[in-house]
Amino acid sequence: MSLSSLSALRTEIFHYIDAHQSDFIENLKEWVAVESDSVQPDLRKEVIRMMSLAAARLAALGATVNSVSLGSQQLLNGQHLPLPPVILGELGKDPQNLTICFYGHVDVQPAKKEDGWKTDPFTLTEINGNLYGRGATDNKGPVLAWINAVGTFRALKRAMPVNFKFVIEGMEEAGSLGLEKLLEEEKQGFFSDVDYIVISDNLWLSKKKPALIYGTRGNACFCVEVEGGDKDLHSGTFGGIIHEPLTDLIALLDSLVDPTGHIQIPGIYDAVAVLTDEEKKLYESIEYDIEEHKNNSGVKKLLYSTKEEILLHLWRYPSLSIHGIEGAFHEPGIKTVIPAKVIGKFSIRQVPNMDLSDVHQRVVDHLENVFAKRNSPNKLKVSMPLGAQPWVADVNDPLYKAAKRAIKTVFGEDPDFIRDGSTIPIARIFQTITQKRVIMFPIGAADDGEHSQNEKISRFNYIEGTKVFAAFFLEIAKLRGQSHETSNPGTNN
Numbered sequence: 001m002s003l004s005s006l007s008a009l010r011t012e013i014f015h016y017i018d019a020h021q022s023d024f025i026e027n028l029k030e031w032v033a034v035e036s037d038s039v040q041p042d043l044r045k046e047v048i049r050m051m052s053l054a055a056a057r058l059a060a061l062g063a064t065v066n067s068v069s070l071g072s073q074q075l076l077n078g079q080h081l082p083l084p085p086v087i088l089g090e091l092g093k094d095p096q097n098l099t100i101c102f103y104g105h106v107d108v109q110p111a112k113k114e115d116g117w118k119t120d121p122f123t124l125t126e127i128n129g130n131l132y133g134r135g136a137t138d139n140k141g142p143v144l145a146w147i148n149a150v151g152t153f154r155a156l157k158r159a160m161p162v163n164f165k166f167v168i169e170g171m172e173e174a175g176s177l178g179l180e181k182l183l184e185e186e187k188q189g190f191f192s193d194v195d196y197i198v199i200s201d202n203l204w205l206s207k208k209k210p211a212l213i214y215g216t217r218g219n220a221c222f223c224v225e226v227e228g229g230d231k232d233l234h235s236g237t238f239g240g241i242i243h244e245p246l247t248d249l250i251a252l253l254d255s256l257v258d259p260t261g262h263i264q265i266p267g268i269y270d271a272v273a274v275l276t277d278e279e280k281k282l283y284e285s286i287e288y289d290i291e292e293h294k295n296n297s298g299v300k301k302l303l304y305s306t307k308e309e310i311l312l313h314l315w316r317y318p319s320l321s322i323h324g325i326e327g328a329f330h331e332p333g334i335k336t337v338i339p340a341k342v343i344g345k346f347s348i349r350q351v352p353n354m355d356l357s358d359v360h361q362r363v364v365d366h367l368e369n370v371f372a373k374r375n376s377p378n379k380l381k382v383s384m385p386l387g388a389q390p391w392v393a394d395v396n397d398p399l400y401k402a403a404k405r406a407i408k409t410v411f412g413e414d415p416d417f418i419r420d421g422s423t424i425p426i427a428r429i430f431q432t433i434t435q436k437r438v439i440m441f442p443i444g445a446a447d448d449g450e451h452s453q454n455e456k457i458s459r460f461n462y463i464e465g466t467k468v469f470a471a472f473f474l475e476i477a478k479l480r481g482q483s484h485e486t487s488n489p490g491t492n493n
């Protein structure tokens with residue numbers, strides 16, 4: 001295609017997207033209205049309903065849709081819960097075209113209005129150009145932006161510049177249960193003709209400047225259970241004469257990380273890849289506004305004061321966070337009870353070259369040591385229900401260059417090349433199993449509040465994000481004929 005006809009096509013596409021903003025927002029409203037929380041078992045039926053909506057939307061695009069059943073999951077209490085199906089979609093099979101596979105998820109984190117939302121989390125609400133609702137940015141908005149972009153080519157009856165494949169799941173927030181097995185099974189089938197995998201499930205580093213992501217941390221999630229007797233007790237009748245499970249648990253949790261954020265588990269930093277001078281320079285050159293990031297968090301002070309220290313500790317070093325305690329009284333008011341069994345939840349965001357089984361073993365050894373010193377008769381159980389590995393890509397890949405050009409076209413500036421401190425559990429597995437190159441192409445801004453109260457995507461990011469994906473398809477089409485064999489996508493740590 002000549003440069004002028006390419007430019008005319010882009011203009012036509014961008015006009016269409018601008019003119020259909022309301023329809024695209026209505027689609028997001030319909031999706032946000034489904035409480036597809038994959039974490040809470042009693043909402044699993046809503047996740048399954050969400051998968052049907054996503055399948056219907058892909059079918060409306062003209063895609064072939066296969067909803068693959070993944071069986072069930074066994075919860076810690078032994079209960080079996082059906083897993084939502086994974087959608088494998090396909091649109092276009094032109095042998096002249098490259099094939100890009102988009103991965104996204106339509107499950108969400110838990111949300112309740114009383115957590116401090118200013119609007120109902122499951123009613124998409126626009127305020128001052130922001131679209132508020134659970135899943136608006138993580139990840140329903142970006143999934144729909146991609147679908148809107150594909151749909152625009154269809155609506156304009158334009159030839160598809162690439163072949164599309166889709167993997168849409170409903171268990172990402174719970175660690176992508178069952179998906180790895182499906183990838184193994186489909187390696188020679190569905191994935192055999194895929195050239196690239198695209199994920200849009202992260203955020204930019206700033207509110208305004210677009211970014212491309214070339215690395216994410218992994219996540220090892222732990223449960224530490226302390227059990228006393230078989231029932232809760234009156235703290236007046238038994239307080240002072242027993243070893244209390246919650247007191248044991250708090251001591252265990254307190255032993256994990258010091259006030260400077262340093263993890264206290266012996267040897268946990270041993271395997272962390274050494275920082276090279278080249279890498280250090282990369283950090284120095286990244287544009288990053290500490291004040292803006294601090295404001296996005298709502299906290300008064302960060303643990304570090306320089307840009308380099310902050311970015312290194314977000315992307316390049318492990319961190320340990322404590323998430324909650326199951327079984328502890330947490331309602332308003334006072335209940336003078338000694339809980340019989342409590343489960344602490346924490347996770348370690350691990351980085352290259354930390355090994356998951358080594359991390360697991362060190363955590364178990366450390367907690368058992370601390371517990372032994374307490375001479376408590378209570379029972380201790382430590383488990384790692386979820387372990388996701390970090391992922392790193394090569395930014396010199398033509399795929400990143402194509403994305404960079406699309407960003408320049410739509411946003412008028414080059415993207416930041418950044419890492420992300422959070423985790424896409426399946427990214428590394430995708431790369432290892434399929435041996436295809438993966439790119440992370442976010443459209444959400446740094447203040448979108450993933451997993452937080454008042455999650456949002458701005459109208460601007462949602463609509464310009466749709467345009468940037470459409471521009472990306474045209475850029476990928478230009479890669480035809482270039483070698484897209486990967487040097488070695490599966491060897492990062």
Ligand SMILES: C[C@H](N)C(=O)N[C@@H](Cc1c[nH]cn1)C(=O)O
Pocket residue numbers: 138139172173174175201202219221386388422423424425450
């Ligand atoms: C980055 C992505 N949008 C996300 O939120 N991922 C989750 C996945 C996860 C990791 N452990 C359990 N779930 C995250 O990083 O928390």
Ligand SMILES: [Zn+2]
Pocket residue numbers: 105138139172201
């Ligand atoms: Zn996500």
Ligand SMILES: [Zn+2]
Pocket residue numbers: 109138173450451
């Ligand atoms: Zn998430």
